Amino acid sequence: MTGTTYYEVNRERVIAAAAELFARNGYHGTGMAELGRAVELGRGALYRYIGSKEAVLYAISKDQVDKMNRYAEEVLDRGLEPREVLREMARGLLRNIADHRAEWAVFFREYNALTGERRDEVIAARERYEGYWRQALDRGVREGTLRPTPRLLVKGILGMLNYTYLWFTPDGELTPEELADLFLDALIDGIHS
């Protein structure tokens, strides 16, 4: 999501700064006053852009999951071979994690701090994303290129991919896309000889 109005640009700047601070010092360890100083906004202005600390955590988490959902929908619509759908979804996720490590770190570490509707919405968005992975797997089974696998495997595949936020460095030996292919090759073909 790239903002265009002055309000949107400022809001995104606040959310990006908050993601960095939360990733470094923890959600509970970061105060609104500290965030205000980091983005050089007073209390009133900060409030206009984001409302509350929990609202920032919600925005950090929800924005990325929403992006991944839109990407999955788009990939599923392309009419690709199901194994290629899985690869594309993995590439998109690892690219996004590499580009937004702070946001993903905050999401995985801190989403438990969300409450009420915000929490429900983020959980629903994550479940929708898992559902798209299951759709791709199911399509492969129907078309005869994938074997039926237990539903929980999707959580394993996402673990494989999500966990990269902890260790992947974009300036390393592989691009996010190459790493996604490495994982998906192992998973699709198996590691038996």
Next chain:
Amino acid sequence: MTGTTYYEVNRERVIAAAAELFARNGYHGTGMAELGRAVELGRGALYRYIGSKEAVLYAISKDQVDKMNRYAEEVLDRGLEPREVLREMARGLLRNIADHRAEWAVFFREYNALTGERRDEVIAARERYEGYWRQALDRGVREGTLRPTPRLLVKGILGMLNYTYLWFTPDGELTPEELADLFLDALIDGIHS
């Protein structure tokens, strides 16, 4: 590690309580005074058992990784078929994560807060653990039951397994061991039809 002396029992009680508090409120969001109240120890007594907040975070993280290293060494020594070594290591890890969800949550979320030697030691212990997985994979390649795979695959396998701390509930449909088998079956045999 099960303590036997009064000192050890109390120390473990403090570490377990700290893991729960850090998991709930974050490492940066938990004060020593709060921990003291939770375990009903005054400042001096608390200091005797754990020294500093960072020392507790170190103990929470290091204890579990050390346990997994000892378990991997033991499994590698059993002379099992390499694919069975992988399965056993996966079962041991998921069982431990299911039994110590708070500790693993704190480890994955907060180990970045460790500094100096403590940080180096935890990172070295994790790397040793990854090395054991690579040993098992390499042994399978030598014995002809596994195909050669890129070194980074170990991080993918561990992601698949580690990520369960976020969602696995021990009272769910599967035991940790069954879940480990589900993931390892997919990985070893592949999901192609």
